Amino acid sequence: MVALKEALARNGGLWIGCAPEQREAPSNELVMHQRPDFDIGLFELEPPLYRDFYLGYSNSVLWPALHGRVDLIDVKPRYAKAYRDVGRRLARLVAGAVNDDDVIWVHDYQMIPLAHELKALGVKCRIGFFLHIPMPDLQTFKAIPEWQDLARCLSDYDLLGFQTRRDLSHMINIFRNTLRGELRANGTMGISGREVALGSFPISIDVAGFRELAASGADKVSPPPLPRLIGVDRLDYSKGLPQRLAGYEAFLETHPQYRSRVSLLQIAPPTRDDVDAYKAIRSELESLSGHINGRFGTVDWTPVQYIHRALPRTELAVLYRLSRVGLVTPLFDGMNLVAKEFVAAQDERDPGVLVLSQFAGAAEEMPEALIINPHDPHDIAQAIKTALDMPLSERMKRHSALYAHLESHNVTRWSTAFLKQLTSVERIGPDGVAPLPGSTPWSRTA
Incomplete structure (x- = not known):
């Protein structure tokens, strides 16, 4: 969300989001909060x-499905109805x-149906959609x-944006096979x-901002006693x-020669604790951390340091910089x-090395990282x-290439490129809208 806040602060506008607290009698209007950089409107x-x-359709159906975990989908008719009702409201x-x-x-x-519902109300604004997770x-x-x-609702947007060429090609194929879309x-x-x-x-x-955050904070902190591996994930x-x-x-x-000579710091703040799949992953991670520490640890050395809470961004930047x-x-x-963030935080005079999954969208942009298959523990170990x-010399060469790419492809470029294309899209059809073939979205479950 940091990227969105920076884009809004630069361009101005209104941020609309869900209120963090639920109410038995929610307001029929947006609850407005004025700020110096941009205003916020919350719906209750x-x-x-x-x-x-949210916990139902968004995170027990869409989230697992869009991440390829169809085995974790929890289908309940009331979930789809709630998703549709929130979109309309x-x-x-x-x-x-x-x-x-x-x-x-x-x-x-969470908001896929919004363009369809807005256009049904006669809204004529240009509407773009960006999917932050995989397609x-x-x-x-x-x-x-x-x-x-969902495919029909996605086709109601004027511009669809995705993180990677992989996701873009998947969307094109879905449109071709669902709505007879022609490229x-x-x-x-x-x-x-x-x-x-x-x-x-x-x-x-x-x-540049994150690099400065890391550099200024690191000057006040002593480096770790051992070379550190770091992972930071929800x-x-x-x-x-x-x-x-x-x-x-x-x-x-x-590689027993590295025992007592390195450590792993894993930071994994909680998220969606009310969803069963998240309870299971927490239990598994705690068990694995204890297993490794019990197997390899000594009185003077703990192989895995596991932190199950969020840390301030300022602290994370320093931890990245001081990790190998x-x-x-x-x-x-x-x-x-x-x-x-890890690459941006590094000291270019003595940079750390990024080990990156081939299934992360970032792998398309960051070939100088060590690309691995996360399903292969021996690949990770190597x-x-x-x-x-x-x-x-090799660490500096790889980091220089990675940083140069990030420097020229920062968050400003991302938001500027999307909004520029959205405002320049040619809109074809009466009022920019034409009926889709077949039934209207959600008609099967209305």
Whole structure:
């Protein structure tokens, strides 16, 4: 969310989001909060609706499906109804707050139906959508019971943005096979009489700002006594945390000379504790950490330091800078900004090495990292050894290339590129809208 705040602070506008506290009698209007940089409008939900919309459909259906974990999908009819109802309610609130010449930028999987609902109310703004998490292939997408409805809702946006070329190609294939979409030479898709623009817009960070944050903080902190490996992830089954620990265990097992000579700091703040899948991953991670420490630890050395809480961004920046190896091992990820933060935080005179999953969106942009298969613990183990043994000259060369790319592809470029394309999209059809073939979205479950 840091990237969005920086974009809004620069361009101005209104941030609309869900209120953090639920109410039995939610307001029928946006609850406004004025700030010096941009205003915030919050929409309120009653507890049962919030539970079924957010913990239910958003994070027990869409999140696992879009991350390829169809085995974790929890289908309940009330979840889909809540998701649809929230989209309609929010559309009514947004429609009353915008003018025809405004630009609406919708973010992420929780809000997919919003453009459809807004256009049904007669809103004529340009509406763009950016998916922060992965878009899976067609067969995985079809595991979502409402997959056709979701595809139709996505086609109602004027511009669809994705993190990677991989996700973009998946969306094109879904449109081709669901709505008979036709790819144009200019990169748009023709769908039932209107054009939908699509593009890859890799999200990034304030590279210079994060670098300064790390450098200024590191001057006040002593370096760790041992070379440190670091992982920073929300506690989520998509992040490959058990696989990371399995790789670290394989490293200690096959390279005993490194025992008592390195340490792993894993920071995994809690998230969505009310969802069963997240309770399971927490239990597994705590068990694995204890297992490794019990197997290899000594009175004077703890192989794994595990922190199950969030740390301030200022503290994280310093931890990155003072770490020799950054471990980013998701099983499937839209981008993963931790990889970019780790690179930005490094001291270019003595930089650490990034070990990066081939399934992270960041891998498309960061080939100078050590790219690994997170499902192979021996691949992770070998990458850790390679990173620790890497000569300074090679570390500097790899870091220089990575940093140069990040410097020219920062968060400003990301938001500017998306908004520039959204405002320049040619809109075809009456009022920019044409009816889609077949039933209207959600008609099967209305």
